[in-house]
Amino acid sequence: MLTDRMLYLPRADGGRLLTTRPPDHLTASRDHPTTMTYFIGVDVGGTHLRAARFAGQTHTPEAKAKSPTLAAKGREMVLQRLERVIRDVCPEDLSQVAGIGLAIPGPVNPQTGILLTAANIPGWDNVPLKQIMEERLGRPVFPGNDANLAALGEWKFGAGRGHNDVLYLTISTGIGGGVISGGQMLLGAQGLGAELGHSLAVPDGPLCGCGQRGHLEAVASGTAIGRLAQARLRAGDGADSKIWELASGEVEHVTGAVVGEAALVGDVFATRLITEAGLFLGRTLASLLCIFNPSIVIMGGGVSMLGEVLFNPVREAVKRHAMSEAFWRDCPIVPAALGDDAGLVGAGALAMEQVRR
Ligand SMILES: [Zn+2]
DSSP states (O other): OOOTTOSSOOOTTSOOOOOOOOOGGGSOOSSOTTSOOEEEEEEEOSSEEEEEEEESSOSSOSEEEEEEOOGGGOHHHHHHHHHHHHHHHSOSSGGGEEEEEEEESSOEETTTTEESOOTTOTTOTTBOHHHHHHHHHSSOEEEEEHHHHHHHHHHHHSTTTTOSSEEEEEESSSEEEEEEETTEEOOOTTSOOOOGGGSBSSTTOSBOTTSOBSBHHHHHSHHHHHHHHHHHHHTTTTTTOTHHHHTTTOGGGOOHHHHHHHHHTTOHHHHHHHHHHHHHHHHHHHHHHHHHOOSEEEEESGGGGGTHHHHHHHHHHHHHHSSOGGGTTTOOEEEOSSGGGHHHHHHHHHHHHHSOO
């Protein structure tokens, strides 16, 4: 089982287990059990940094703060903003903060605390973020991939509560994922696992945000839906679609969100686009169900807010393509419960997982 000094979830198979310990002065104070312990969760976005303070093992923030990332002003500026937004939600006595989780929009090696790259934050390649922030704040800091942490948050406090095997997909401008298998978060050898959005959907298909072609993200994300809609409208399809009105007649204004809005009021052209995205998601899920055999699939992110217009084709494709009914019969596909706070709550949950009192 997890002990208070382990830095990541143990693996039942005896595989890689993080046992790196924070320096003694960075561990939670066990000498003062009556003192309130706080956890800080931070959502590091390309536009905004958001931080929340949680009192003990809870998911309702006691305090929240938000700051522009100012990503264009360089790495040092972003680090300063990050430190500021964290201090804004910390109690006066920093020693009461048991741990700080950071949800990063990119691949992070949780074993080293080094992030490889962060989407929309230039100059953040190979940054030893854990070390930098621990030196600045003097408290234990735990960076993790934002989609992985959203999965952790949904598992601990959201739609996945009570399950041991959870598959999580977040569908917004990109597609991220997280996998809880046998009650443990799947990390992989370098902590880079569960990038479900970058599984191959269409060989040599549209360009993906990662630079490769034909990944799920390139055909089913909000960005992909908007791009496909524009291409079809330019080709003369959807001439009577409500999308034109919503986009003020400008094809450049057609985004995934506009397509979603039109689909929700029954626009046929828009509904077809969302259905196609849903079918891609469902086909990929059919494969993932066979690999991970989850007891629940959770879909979050802006595109998932479309509800049944997206979920119906997802479920249809799962049923059509899964190896056997056994994989989906008792595995509901449900919307996420934490909404915009999934990253914040997940980052807080990571800190709670890492620092067990
Ligand atoms: Zn990709």
